[in-house]
Amino acid sequence: MTEMFAQGDLLIERVADIEPSGTILAPDTTGAIVLAEGELTGHRHAIFDRVTMFRDDSLAREIPAGLYVGHVKVEGGSALIQHQEHAPINLGEGTYRVRRQRELEPKDAVLVAD
Amino acid sequence: MSLIEIARLSDPQREKLGQYGQRWSELRIATEPCDRAAAEAGVERAYAAAGLVPPRSIVWGGGPLEIANDWMRSSDSAGEAVRSQVIDQICRKAEVAVEHVVGLGVRMALAGELRLARVPQFCTTIDEAVHRDCQRVRPTLRARFFNLFAPRRLRRASFASSAFAFHSASSLGALEFFHDACGLQRQTAALSGLWQIAENAAWMLPHRHVCWLSERPRLVCQDPRGRLHAANGPAVGYRDGWSAYAWKGVLVPSWMIEHPERITVRTIGAALDPQIRRCMIEILTPERFIAQGGAHRIAQDETGVLWRQRWRWEAWAAVEVTNGTPEADGTRKRYFLQVPANMRTPREAVAWTYGLSETRYRPTVRT
Numbered sequence: 144m145t146e147m148f149a150q151g152d153l154l155i156e157r158v159a160d161i162e163p164s165g166t167i168l169a170p171d172t173t174g175a176i177v178l179a180e181g182e183l184t185g186h187r188h189a190i191f192d193r194v195t196m197f198r199d200d201s202l203a204r205e206i207p208a209g210l211y212v213g214h215v216k217v218e219g220g221s222a223l224i225q226h227q228e229h230a231p232i233n234l235g236e237g238t239y240r241v242r243r244q245r246e247l248e249p250k251d252a253v254l255v256a257d
Numbered sequence: 258m259s260l261i262e263i264a265r266l267s268d269p270q271r272e273k274l275g276q277y278g279q280r281w282s283e284l285r286i287a288t289e290p291c292d293r294a295a296a297e298a299g300v301e302r303a304y305a306a307a308g309l310v311p312p313r314s315i316v317w318g319g320g321p322l323e324i325a326n327d328w329m330r331s332s333d334s335a336g337e338a339v340r341s342q343v344i345d346q347i348c349r350k351a352e353v354a355v356e357h358v359v360g361l362g363v364r365m366a367l368a369g370e371l372r373l374a375r376v377p378q379f380c381t382t383i384d385e386a387v388h389r390d391c392q393r394v395r396p397t398l399r400a401r402f403f404n405l406f407a408p409r410r411l412r413r414a415s416f417a418s419s420a421f422a423f424h425s426a427s428s429l430g431a432l433e434f435f436h437d438a439c440g441l442q443r444q445t446a447a448l449s450g451l452w453q454i455a456e457n458a459a460w461m462l463p464h465r466h467v468c469w470l471s472e473r474p475r476l477v478c479q480d481p482r483g484r485l486h487a488a489n490g491p492a493v494g495y496r497d498g499w500s501a502y503a504w505k506g507v508l509v510p511s512w513m514i515e516h517p518e519r520i521t522v523r524t525i526g527a528a529l530d531p532q533i534r535r536c537m538i539e540i541l542t543p544e545r546f547i548a549q550g551g552a553h554r555i556a557q558d559e560t561g562v563l564w565r566q567r568w569r570w571e572a573w574a575a576v577e578v579t580n581g582t583p584e585a586d587g588t589r590k591r592y593f594l595q596v597p598a599n600m601r602t603p604r605e606a607v608a609w610t611y612g613l614s615e616t617r618y619r620p621t622v623r624t
Binding site: 145146147148149150151154182183206207210226228229230231232242244245246247248249250 | 480481482484504505506507532533535536539580581582590594595596597610611612613617618619620621622623624
């Protein structure tokens with residue numbers, strides 16, 4: 144079974160170990176790799192340990208548009224995903240694919256023939 | 258021989274591309290009063306580029322509705338509509354000329370600068386609201402009668418096809434970049450008047466002898482996803498007093514925002530438009546909608562509770578979930594996520610929110 148972690152509105156799933164490809168995302172000025180940031184609260188899902196985050200859309204073709212956040216490669220020890228509201232999640236060495244949660248929006252509403 | 262003049266952008270040009278993206282992004286949300294003299298000088302140049310004599314008069318309005326009203330009342334002496342010559346054809350010619358001389362690498366770089374490559378969603382919603390209300394501006398019965406017999410070129414078309422909104426210009430920003438940063442003056446010089454107007458006016462309604470211009474909006478509100486949205490008042494308003502209300506990109510009646518207390522399970526059930534209905538549920542909040550008996554409990558499992566309501570032509574569903582991590586007082590925050598109405602179990606609904614099938618959603622740790 145795929146190792147899968149849910150932290151608030153993020154889902155992190157372990158995938159086969161791969162080399163980083165696509166765009167490498169650099170840490171911000173605080174040294175954190177920010178996986179996602181709340182639109183209204185500003186709360187962040189962030190990793191302060193040394194990991195490589197990259198984004199390669201070709202590795203997320205089966206994920207619905209807009210949900211793919213990126214991949215995280217953890218090497219040389221574990222890494223902690225931290226968030227202001229949720230308990231931290233510990234990621235062991237390996238590669239993980241991160242996606243965000245969606246919700247049906249008013250614009251998505253359509254009439255159905257019931 | 259290849260006609261390509263620019264195969265790819267240099268690093269300084271890439272930097273400039275970002276600057277032009279920023280510039281046009283700011284222009285689209287600008288709310289300061291216009292520099293009318295500069296805009297009028299732009300009109301003269303734009304007409305000249307189209308091979309037309311400058312209009313005899315330029316009429317300003319505080320917003321698109323004001324210019325629509327004035328335009329409808331105007332006589333035939335304004336001449337025929339010339340948007341096609343002054344704006345559409347000039348832009349198209351420049352687009353084609355530039356397409357011929359730039360390579361695939363340049364086009365891909367441009368496609369990556371979304372502020373230049375795409376018209377933001379909030380702009381198209383503003384146009385939708387303006388066109389909806391300006392469509393109601395009707396000429397007098399006498400004018401409509403004579404319009405039936407007028408020569409084809411003088412027949413009054415709709416406001417939507419005669420007027421042009423500069424915030425929704427799809428290529429002007431990119432063409433300005435090619436002119437200023439890539440040396441493609443020959444292909445784009447005819448647009449100088451339009452760039453000048455875009456910088457100093459919001460709407461343009463050009464006729465042969467009269468050109469109507471509108472001031473910029475006095476407010477434009479978006480949500481973090483770039484949709485027209487305001488929870489406490491109009492989402493867009495012009496200086497002529499016209500305004501429109503929007504919730505997450507959906508145009509809604511003013512009472513829904515100004516008097517949210519009037520939204521009840523009953524008014525939600527009576528709504529005809531499914532998008533408006535969903536906005537009503539969001540404004541009331543799904544939690545209160547359910548608490549007031551708006552939806553039925555369908556199923557419960559270890560992932561949450563599934564709620565649903567059906568109306569004559571539409572159904573709504575939400576899954577109630579709780580935070581994996583308790584608050585300091587031991588309680589857990591609850592959330593209601595709106596999901597497709599054909600979900601059968603809470604697990605299927607939660608899995609859908611992540612784009613997974615019910616069988617694949619099996620988190621080992623949830624916090």
